[in-house]
Amino acid sequence: MFQSLKKRLDSFIGKAEETAEQKAKLTVETKVKGILKRKIKLSERDLENILWNLQLDLIQSDVAVETTDLIIERLKERLRDREIDKDKIREFVRNSLREVLMDVLTPERDIDFIELIRNSEKPVRLVFLGINGSGKTSTIAKVAHLLMKNNFSVVFAAGDTFRAGAIEQLTKLGERLGIKTIAHHKGSDSAAVIYDAIEHAKARKIDVVLADTAGRMQTKVNLMDEMKKICRVSKPTLKIFVGDALTGNDAVDQAKTFNREIGIDAIILTKMDADVKGGSALSITNETKKPIIFMGIGQGIDDLKEFDPEWFLDKITEK
Secondary structure, three states, X not given: OOHHHXXXXXXXXXXXXXXXXXXXXXXXXXXXXXXHOOEEOEOHHHHHHHHHHHHHHHHHOOOOHHHHHHHHHHHHHHHEOOOEEHHHHHHHHHHHHHHHHHHHOOOOOOOOHHHHHHHOXXXXXXXXXXXXXXXXXXXXXXXXXXXXXXXXXXXXXXXXXXXXXXXXXXXXXXXXXXOOEEOOOOOOOHHHHHHHHHHHHHHHOOOEEEEEEOOOOOOOHHHHHHHHHHHHHHOOOEEEEEEEHHHOHHHHHHHHHHHHHOOOOEEEEEOHHHOOOOHHHHHHHHHHOOOEEEEEOOOOOOOXXXXXXXXXXXXXXXX
16 A cells, blocks of 8 residues: 555655765764764755655655645755754654655644534535546445444435436445435436435434435536535535545546535545555645545445544655
8 A cells, every 4th residue: 555655755765864874974074073073964955856856756656746846845944954963864854754744634624524423413414526436436335334333324315316327326235234215217306316315314313314426527517517506405514525546636636626616525535455656645635625534445345444644654654
């Protein structure tokens, strides 16, 4: 998981350490003073090549250009002309990198998903947004399973009326989990389906409505208009964008489009277990300022993991 990004970040840490050690050896003052000279400074010129290489490595690992530029600039600020203990160069560079990446992964506000469900007015309305093929419908089932394990009752709304297969898929998933699916026929009004599911939940005191939506290409104006109508009618508690981590910058661009047109509240990244690069996770929060609340890590119904930035940083930076 994230092997490519980890390898590139490890390489940066190693090159920074090597540059600092080489500078310490070549400095006349250091040679003369010996043990008395315990600290070194890296100038902008010292950092230029290693930061340039890191910039290329990040972009090749699917980190968005804007996010890459931000990381490089903040790293430069943290490393340039700072006094570094010669015995702790690697530790200093690694900690500086982690601090910068943590800033990038920090959203405008965090969401404790279960606490939000527990404390919100019922029924809680969760609308899932995303492109076809991102794993949106199966993710809805995983979230429903998690909610049921926490003693919440749920109902599905088959709001993707563009594809008959989507209605059938959600219905079958609901049957396996013992969850009712509110569905109309293919081509019906998505907002009406979700409205009916909310009314059903109110009548039966069901805690949470999980609404699927259509996922045609985000550039289609009519799709965005449909999503806006759904949100006007259903007044969602959370609008959750579901993106495929394997698509890298495409997932980031999709999230930005949905956020700009509709306004998302949270993100779930799927297929993270197969993501070698890891760049989408770094970029998507920085580009949208919204939190990643979960990540899909497999095909099983329990394969939904809460996203922890510290865990992610442990995965991509050496210990």
